Amino acid sequence: xxxxxxxxxxxxxxxxxxxxxxxxxxxFDVGTELDESDQIEVPTxxxxxxxxxxxxxxxISHYHPxxxxxxxxxxDDIPVYMGEKAFDILCSAYSYRKxxxxxxxxxxxxxxxxxxxxxxxxxxxxxxxxxDSYMFLIEAEDKCVLYTGDFRANGRLDFxxxxxxxxxxxxxxxxxxxxxREYNIRNxxxxxxxxxxxxxxxxxxxPAFIMMSAMNIDxxxxxxxxxxxxxxxxxxxxxxxRVATASGCAVPDCKNGIRVFLTSPDQHDELCSYGxxxxxxxxxxxxxxxxxxxxxxKSYLEKRNEKISFEDGVLFYGMWKGYMEQPxxxxxxxxxxxxxxxxxxLHTSGHAxxxxxxxxxxxxxxxxxxPVHTQNAEWFQKYGQAANIAKDFIIEL
Numbered sequence: 001x002x003x004x005x006x007x008x009x010x011x012x013x014x015x016x017x018x019x020x021x022x023x024x025x026x027x028f029d030v031g032t033e034l035d036e037s038d039q040i041e042v043p044t045x046x047x048x049x050x051x052x053x054x055x056x057x058x059x060i061s062h063y064h065p066x067x068x069x070x071x072x073x074x075x076d077d078i079p080v081y082m083g084e085k086a087f088d089i090l091c092s093a094y095s096y097r098k099x100x101x102x103x104x105x106x107x108x109x110x111x112x113x114x115x116x117x118x119x120x121x122x123x124x125x126x127x128x129x130x131x132d133s134y135m136f137l138i139e140a141e142d143k144c145v146l147y148t149g150d151f152r153a154n155g156r157l158d159f160x161x162x163x164x165x166x167x168x169x170x171x172x173x174x175x176x177x178x179x180x181r182e183y184n185i186r187n188x189x190x191x192x193x194x195x196x197x198x199x200x201x202x203x204x205x206x207p208a209f210i211m212m213s214a215m216n217i218d219x220x221x222x223x224x225x226x227x228x229x230x231x232x233x234x235x236x237x238x239x240x241x242r243v244a245t246a247s248g249c250a251v252p253d254c255k256n257g258i259r260v261f262l263t264s265p266d267q268h269d270e271l272c273s274y275g276x277x278x279x280x281x282x283x284x285x286x287x288x289x290x291x292x293x294x295x296x297x298k299s300y301l302e303k304r305n306e307k308i309s310f311e312d313g314v315l316f317y318g319m320w321k322g323y324m325e326q327p328x329x330x331x332x333x334x335x336x337x338x339x340x341x342x343x344x345x346l347h348t349s350g351h352a353x354x355x356x357x358x359x360x361x362x363x364x365x366x367x368x369x370x371p372v373h374t375q376n377a378e379w380f381q382k383y384g385q386a387a388n389i390a391k392d393f394i395i396e397l
Contacts, residue, residue, distance in 0.1 A: 013066030024117030032069030061149025129350025176374030
């Protein structure tokens with residue numbers, strides 16, 4: 001049984017990991033690199049992206065681009081396995097942008113093994129800022145490897161229960177995204193963000209807005225709870241409403257206080273499909289609300305502000321702080337502040353802190369540790385000879 005890190009060992013994102021035996025070759029994640037924009041460079045991996053098919057299957061841990069961005073470049077007829085809900089969410093996002101999903105998938109579910117040749121793959125549902133994310137236990141030739149994908153312990157899934165299911169393994173391929181932080185601090189829990197937001201809104205009488213990724217379902221659940229607890233409607237734009245419906249969380253319904261609003265008149269027919277859950281300007285004027293917004297909504301909000309005062313309002317920012325330096329995001333925030341809206345950061349990492357990483361390693365007791373998705377592989381030197389942080393991209397078990 002061999003582990004081959006094609007890409008991702010000494011960087012964050014762009015993961016392409018191979019695990020193989022003499023007769024079976026599997027790939028885990030095929031991501032684009034974080035600094036790639038319109039021009040994506042596809043690695044010339046023979047039998048995966050170029051030439052004749054030489055791989056038996058691709059398994060996807062979650063739907064973030066740095067893990068799925070190259071799926072459309074795969075050689076035809078390589079089966080792709082992915083979480084069922086994750087794929088539904090991805091399809092809803094593509095559909096909103098009027099894009100075709102350039103691949104099909106076979107569904108995986110928590111604990112249900114998949115046999116590919118002489119390799120058994122068991123998906124383990126884990127907590128991440130992407131919904132329906134998985135770790136993978138890969139077994140063959142009396143060896144067991146754990147690939148963690150991206151994970152954390154501060155969302156709404158019980159990390160201790162996941163650890164209880166974790167066997168001892170021969171090797172762990174583990175992410176270390178947060179290990180480049182200057183300080184090793186424990187992540188804020190999603191439930192704590194809920195309390196922070198509720199308490200903050202008690203001090204402000206104006207409307208509230210949330211700037212976040214609609215595909216961060218844990219954050220969407222947080223803001224749904226905040227709206228309910230503070231007596232506000234949660235207003236979802238059509239894109240967020242599609243994603244929420246696909247996930248089964250925060251689904252628009254007049255009974256649960258979640259409404260859908262329109263930002264473009266050419267989408268009126270779709271808005272009507274939500275029936276009594278739709279809301280217009282008059283309904284907004286009568287309501288206290290939390291509205292899901294994006295930087296592209298600046299002109300829409302300028303028009304709403306002509307009828308609805310934003311004074312003493314709140315803009316919750318629920319994404320990575322680095323995005324705030326991008327001109328479009330920075331300009332949007334400054335625009336909202338000019339209308340009397342107070343900015344409040346409401347975010348926590350989607351990646352494991354150092355204590356969570358250590359808990360998993362202590363439970364799995366691997367003989368070999370392969371750090372990926374990190375710029376600080378040296379952190380793993382604390383585990384002695386188990387840590388494989390050299391540039392040896394092929395490891396034989």
